[in-house]
Amino acid sequence: RTSVSDLEVIPTQETGTLWTIRYHLIDERSGLPNADETITVATTRPETILGDTAVAVHPDDDRYRALVGRRVRIPFVDRDVPIIADDVVDRGFGTGAVKITPAHDKDDHATGQRHGLPMISVLADDATINEVGGTYAGLDRYEARKRIVADLEGAGDLVGTKPHEMVIGRCQRSNDVIEPRLKTQWFIKVDPLAQSALQATRSGETEIMPARFEKVWENWLTNIHDWNVSRQLWWGHRIPAWYCPDGHVTVSSEVDGPARCETCGRGAAELRQDPDVFDTWYSSGLWPFSTLGWPDRTEDLRRYYPGTVMETGYDIIFFWVARMMFTGLQFMDAAPFRTVYLHGMVKDPYGQKMSKSKGNIVDPLEAIDRAGADAMRFSLLNGTSPGNDQKFSNERLEDGRNFANKLWNATRFVLGARPASIPADAPRREPDEASLGAGERWIRSRTAAAVDAVDKAMGEYQLAEATRALYDGIWSEFCDWGVELAKVRLADEALPAAVREATWWTLVESIDTFVRLLHPVMPFITEALWASLPHAADDPDLLIVAAWPQGSTPARDRATEASVEAVLDLVRRIRNARTEAGIETSAWIDAEIAAPGASNALVAELRPQLERLTRVKATILPADVARKDVPGALSVIAGGLEAYLQPREDPEVAARERDRLTRELGVVEGRLASSTARLADPAFSSKAPPHIVDGARRSHAELEAQAASLREKLAG
RNA sequence: GGGCGAUUGGCUCAGUGGUUAGAGCACGCGGUUCACAUCCGCGGGGUCACUGGUUCGAAUCCAGUAUCGCCCACCA
Numbered sequence: 001r002t003s004v005s006d007l008e009v010i011p012t013q014e015t016g017t018l019w020t021i022r023y024h025l026i027d028e029r030s031g032l033p034n035a036d037e038t039i040t041v042a043t044t045r046p047e048t049i050l051g052d053t054a055v056a057v058h059p060d061d062d063r064y065r066a067l068v069g070r071r072v073r074i075p076f077v078d079r080d081v082p083i084i085a086d087d088v089v090d091r092g093f094g095t096g097a098v099k100i101t102p103a104h105d106k107d108d109h110a111t112g113q114r115h116g117l118p119m120i121s122v123l124a125d126d127a128t129i130n131e132v133g134g135t136y137a138g139l140d141r142y143e144a145r146k147r148i149v150a151d152l153e154g155a156g157d158l159v160g161t162k163p164h165e166m167v168i169g170r171c172q173r174s175n176d177v178i179e180p181r182l183k184t185q186w187f188i189k190v191d192p193l194a195q196s197a198l199q200a201t202r203s204g205e206t207e208i209m210p211a212r213f214e215k216v217w218e219n220w221l222t223n224i225h226d227w228n229v230s231r232q233l234w235w236g237h238r239i240p241a242w243y244c245p246d247g248h249v250t251v252s253s254e255v256d257g258p259a260r261c262e263t264c265g266r267g268a269a270e271l272r273q274d275p276d277v278f279d280t281w282y283s284s285g286l287w288p289f290s291t292l293g294w295p296d297r298t299e300d301l302r303r304y305y306p307g308t309v310m311e312t313g314y315d316i317i318f319f320w321v322a323r324m325m326f327t328g329l330q331f332m333d334a335a336p337f338r339t340v341y342l343h344g345m346v347k348d349p350y351g352q353k354m355s356k357s358k359g360n361i362v363d364p365l366e367a368i369d370r371a372g373a374d375a376m377r378f379s380l381l382n383g384t385s386p387g388n389d390q391k392f393s394n395e396r397l398e399d400g401r402n403f404a405n406k407l408w409n410a411t412r413f414v415l416g417a418r419p420a421s422i423p424a425d426a427p428r429r430e431p432d433e434a435s436l437g438a439g440e441r442w443i444r445s446r447t448a449a450a451v452d453a454v455d456k457a458m459g460e461y462q463l464a465e466a467t468r469a470l471y472d473g474i475w476s477e478f479c480d481w482g483v484e485l486a487k488v489r490l491a492d493e494a495l496p497a498a499v500r501e502a503t504w505w506t507l508v509e510s511i512d513t514f515v516r517l518l519h520p521v522m523p524f525i526t527e528a529l530w531a532s533l534p535h536a537a538d539d540p541d542l543l544i545v546a547a548w549p550q551g552s553t554p555a556r557d558r559a560t561e562a563s564v565e566a567v568l569d570l571v572r573r574i575r576n577a578r579t580e581a582g583i584e585t586s587a588w589i590d591a592e593i594a595a596p597g598a599s600n601a602l603v604a605e606l607r608p609q610l611e612r613l614t615r616v617k618a619t620i621l622p623a624d625v626a627r628k629d630v631p632g633a634l635s636v637i638a639g640g641l642e643a644y645l646q647p648r649e650d651p652e653v654a655a656r657e658r659d660r661l662t663r664e665l666g667v668v669e670g671r672l673a674s675s676t677a678r679l680a681d682p683a684f685s686s687k688a689p690p691h692i693v694d695g696a697r698r699s700h701a702e703l704e705a706q707a708a709s710l711r712e713k714l715a716g
Numbered sequence: 717g718g719g720c721g722a723u724u725g726g727c728u729c730a731g732u733g734g735u736u737a738g739a740g741c742a743c744g745c746g747g748u749u750c751a752c753a754u755c756c757g758c759g760g761g762g763u764c765a766c767u768g769g770u771u772c773g774a775a776u777c778c779a780g781u782a783u784c785g786c787c788c789a790c791c792a
Contacts, residue, residue, distance in 0.1 A: 011789085018792085043792060056792095090791050098792050107790040166792090212720065216787070219719070223788085315787090349728095351785080371754095383729050383740075388721075389786085393728065395741050398754075402740095405754045413751030468730075468739080476739095483751080491750085572758095579758045585747050612749085671736065678735080683772040692734055692773090699735060 001125055002232040003185050005279060006225060007318055009169040009178050016044045018164035019149060020095060022157040023055060023072040026080055033073035039064070039083065040159050042094025044166055045104070046152065047145040050077050050133045051122040054100040056111060059085035061096055075157065076148065077134060084115050103182045121182055141179070175357075185230040186239055186276065193326040194221040200325060200335040208340045209461055210387040213314060220318055229279045236277030243272050285323030288336035295331075307337045314342040314387055341461050344389040346380065351391050362392050374522035375400030381521060382467040403471060404525050407518070410479050411529045414507045417490050421497040422504065428534040431509060435502035438605055439485035442564040445557040446477050447510045451549045452556075454517045467521055474514050481568060482510065488608045508534060513549045563602050567610060570638040574614040577636045577645060580660050581653050590646040591616040592633075596626040599640060616645060627709060635661065635713045637706055658714065665710040668703055675700045 020042045024033035041055055052074045057064035068085045088111055089098055102112025102119040112119055124130045129144045131137050136144045152158040169178040198221050200206045201214060208214045230239060240257075242250045248263035250271065260267050286294075288310075292301040306328070312320060321340055328336035347353055348360040355361070367376045378400035384390045418424070431440065450473035457465035489495060489503045512533055519526040523544065530543040540546055574591070583589060593610075595603035600623035603610070611618050621628060626642075633644035634657050647653045678684055679700060685693050 041792085045792080088790075088792095093791055100792090105790085105792075107792075110790070164792095216720070219788070318788095345786095353786090385730075391728070393741095395728070399740055402752095402754045406752065409752035409755085411751085416751075464730075472739085479751085480756090487750090575757060576759085579746075585757070586749075615749085667736085675735070678773085681772060685772085687772045688734075696735065 003181075003183060003228055003230055004171060004178065005228045005281075007281075008172045010172050011167045012170045014166060014168050016164050016166045016168065018042055018044055018094065018160075018162055018166075019046055019152075019158065020160040021046065021049070021099075021152055022159055023074065023099075024157075025067070026071040026073060028070075038157075039067060039072060039097050040095045041097045041099045043099055044164060045101075045145070046148045047129065047136075047141055048101040048104045048122065049074060049099065049148060050129065050136065050144075051101045051103050051120040052079070052081060052099045053102060053112065053117040053120060054081050054115065055083045055097055056086045056089050056100050057083060057097050058089040058091045059087055061089075061091050064097060075152065075155065076136070077132070081117075084111075084117075086111055086114065104180055106180055109180070109182075119182055123179060123181065127179060185228050186241070186274075188227040188229050188282075188326075190224050190227045190326070193330060194224045196329040197221055197322060197325040197335075200329060206325070206335040206338060206340060209342065213317060213340075213342050213387065217317065217322075221322065227279075227282075229282045230274075230276040231279055232275075233277055236280060237283050239274040239276045239278060241274040243274065244270055281319050281323050282327075284320055285327040286331075288324050288328050289332050305332060305336065306334050309339045309341055310337040311341045311343065313345060315345060317342060339461075342387050344384065344387055347389050347391050349391055349393050351389075367392075367397055370394075371397045371401035372404060372524070374525045375404050377523075378403060378467060378521055381463050382471065384464045386461060386463075403475065404522060406475055406479060407514075407522075408525060408529065410474070410483060411511055411515075411532070413483065414504075414511055415532060417487075417504060417507070419490065419497065419500040419504055422501055426534055428508065428512070428536040428539070429505055431502040431505035432498060433502075435496075435498045436506065437489060437499070437503070438560060438564055438602055439482070439489070439609060440503055440506040441557055441560040443478065443482040443486070443506055443510050445555075445561050446473065446482070447513050448556050449473075449561075450477075451513060451517065470514065470518050470521070474518075478510055478514065483507065484613060485606070485609045488612055492608070516543065516546060516549050519543055563599060564606070566599065566639050566641055567603060567606050570636065570641045570643060571610060571613045573636045573638045574616060574643055574645065577634045577660065578614070581634055581645075581647060581656050582650075583645075583647055583653070585615075587615065587648070589616055589648065590619070592619045592621055592628065592630060592644045592646075594621045594625050594628055594642040594644075595623070596640060597623055603641065616643075618643075627712075629712075635709075637709055639702065642709070661710055661714050665707065665714065668707045668710060672700070672703045672707055675703060 020040050022038040022040050024035065025037040025039060026032065027034045027037070039055060043049070055072055057068065059068075064083070067083050070083050071080045072083060073080055083097075084100075088107065089096065100108045100111050100117065102109045102117050103121040104123065109119070111117070120132060122129055122132045123141060127141045129136045129139050129141070133139075133144065136147060139147065149158065149161075170176065171178055198218065201208060201217060208217055240252055242252065242257050242261075244250070244261035244264060244266045246261075246264055246266075248261050250258045250260075250262045252258035257268060257271060257273060261271060288307060289301060289305050292298060292304055294301055310321065310324070317340075324336050328334065345353065346362075348362060350360075352358065352360055364376060371379075375397060379396040380390070380392075382399065383396070431444075436444075450469055453469035453473070454466045457463070457469060486503050486507055490500055492500070512530070515526045515530050515533070519530075527543045530546070570593075578585075578589075591614075593603060593607075600620065604620045607618050607620060610616075626640075628642075628644060630644035630646070632654065633646055634653070636643040636645065675696065679696060684696075
């Protein structure tokens with residue numbers, strides 16, 4: 001039984017009843033209600049008849065124009081009230097005449113104030129009819145409603161009863177129907193606070209993200225009403241107001257209250273503190289500074305106020321964020337944070353809001369039991385966008401779990417692959433650059449790219465973009481290619497120890513970097529893994545306080561990336577050709593590879609890796625051979641590189657190979673056609689930026705070469 | 717009544733002007749290669765809700781329409 005603020009009232013769509021009721025007009029001569037002369041009003045709350053103090057019609061409504069100024073008799077309480085004209089009345093609704101109960105309805109209250117109507121409360125605090133209700137006194141509000149309807153019917157004044165779709169205000173917490181009452185309560189005059197909060201966002205002192213919520217913010221703050229902060233509850237900050245026996249109010253910031261009534265001077269002994277407490281959101285609004293020792297000017301307060309980022313759900317932007325802004329600007333003269341980052345809601349698997357009453361709550365502890373806390377955290381971030389809702393699903397949870405598992409196994413592999421020449425407790429070292437191969441340089445560069453991508457994404461609060469960069473970087477690049485390339489050198493006993501050591505330190509460096517980057521998202525597994533990695537002398541004991549990776553360290557090496565990518569592309573295409581030709585996965589076959597010009601040395605260097613990844617025994621052709629006709633071979637074209645695979649004797653293979661080449665030529669020719677049309681359009685070459693046009697020309701030339709090569713093979 | 721968001725492969729979602737729109741799951745085929753079957757390889761699958769406009773070029777920008785969802789609002 002407490003008052004609440006407007007925000008805590010949830011308008012609920014419900015089917016109620018609309019009753020139409022006859023009120024009898026007062027005969028001007030006799031002063032008595034006329035049996036025949038009536039006005040019919042519509043109401044959904046017949047029990048409030050007891051508090052009616054007027055009947056209102058629209059001023060331009062011809063049906064009632066003559067009745068304005070007359071009086072009607074309110075039944076049961078025998079009160080005579082005026083018929084007034086007010087343009088809040090909707091002529092089209094009900095009968096066009098509405099009963100006015102200023103003490104029990106927000107609109108009626110406003111109407112009552114405009115017309116100076118008496119405001120008669122008919123309810124007690126426990127929602128029973130009070131003494132004003134005469135024979136209904138003591139009845140619960142709904143019981144009274146039933147009786148009154150029955151009694152109206154008995155009197156012949158109930159005209160109609162019909163179901164009615166309406167909006168009822170219910171309590172956010174208890175779901176009870178909220179009763180508008182006239183009560184003396186403490187309110188906060190909110191307009192000046194709203195103005196300063198608006199000033200903070202308009203000036204850029206505080207930025208709301210995503211930006212679209214700023215409109216919501218603006219709209220709410222510019223139409224805001226005063227805030228009822230009194231709560232008749234047991235728990236909370238007490239209202240700092242004291243009353244003397246004469247009813248004078250003294251507000252004090254002293255813990256023990258004021259020494260005397262500031263109006264009449266009565267001593268503290270006679271003063272009584274207001275029993276009410278503040279709205280819990282009022283207290284929560286103090287959080288940004290009260291947690292830092294305020295009102296004392298502590299070191300923490302100086303250092304940490306204002307904060308940098310407030311991260312919270314968009315559903316409490318008004319409840320909490322706005323109130324923190326109000327109190328922060330009021331008491332600290334500065335907005336409490338520079339950025340407000342609003343996330344979406346986690347809905348149930350069907351997109352419904354989780355609620356206890358619907359019973360569709362997903363218990364995070366169950367998810368954690370099933371997949372781990374890190375997996376859940378990852379799943380809640382990955383594949384979401386700022387401010388948008390997401391559905392919680394077990395599939396997504398499994399993604400996170402599998403990812404954690406992958407990272408765990410990859411780290412386990414790296415630790416187990418340590419060359420014997422490195423002691424188990426060796427401190428972490430940078431790889432020796434002189435001993436790095438193309439694969440290692442590629443890993444280092446791609447890891448640097450991941451650092452840059454994560455930094456950029458985090459800087460823009462694109463958290464899902466950061467997790468995506470980490471997922472791809474760790475799984476699709478480091479594990480799928482980096483580790484696979486490194487395995488060859490790590491396993492090759494013929495190589496100098498320095499080479500194998502450099503390879504291993506490269507893997508360690510990369511894992512170390514990824515684990516640091518992933519730590520904010522998956523703190524537990526990364527902390528555990530990091531503990532098992534070699535550390536440098538200046539590393540702290542725990543990852544949580546370890547340094548964030550420096551962007552582009554080691555530096556990006558785009559030339560290496562491009563040339564190694566070309567080899568990786570060749571690997572993919574060789575695998576594809578093998579599958580399509582129906583060559584058994586495990587069979588080793590021979591291949592010749594044309595790597596013309598500058599690419600020759602790199603392909604030669606990576607030949608062992610290429611062989612392992614494709615299960616071909618490769619011969620690298622001299623650098624001056626760009627293309628070769630190898631009868632009976634499967635031809636694979638990847639950019640400037642070509643490979644010619646020699647399958648075992650199999651008549652079907654040749655036919656499938658022809659099909660494959662024909663299909664490939666079709667695709668290439670299709671692209672070539674659109675590319676030709678594009679380049680032929682003078683508008684494109686004259687209006688598009690030069691780098692786009694150049695790119696289009698380059699890819700066109702490459703497509704032409706591919707098409708020529710394919711045609712040649714099909715002809716041969 | 718105002719405002720906001722969503723609409724992209726079977727599912728869940730990324731992608732805000734530039735070649736051929738991506739991922740995970742699901743699906744099909746293959747896999748006892750010394751980290752991982754919670755895995756590896758290959759593949760099929762989308763006229764980006766609709767209509768019109770701007771532009772050399774639109775999933776992306778603009779206008780409108782439809783459907784779904786949310787927020788705000790004093791029709792008894």
